[in-house]
Amino acid sequence: MPAKLQRLSEAVRDPKRRKKLILWVVLAVVAVFLLVVGLVFLIGVVLTK
Helix, strand or coil: HHHHHHHHHHHHHHHHHHHHHHHHHHHHHHHHHHHHHHHHHHHHHHHCC
């Protein structure tokens, strides 16, 4: 785990890698958001039947 944290802090200091890191964070947030919306939609469809 500490090695991973060290890599993360290095990535944050490196501008090129920081962009990639931000991109991954945005992608993760979008993926989670879509997952939640999909689940809510599915539950709504099942409940309204």
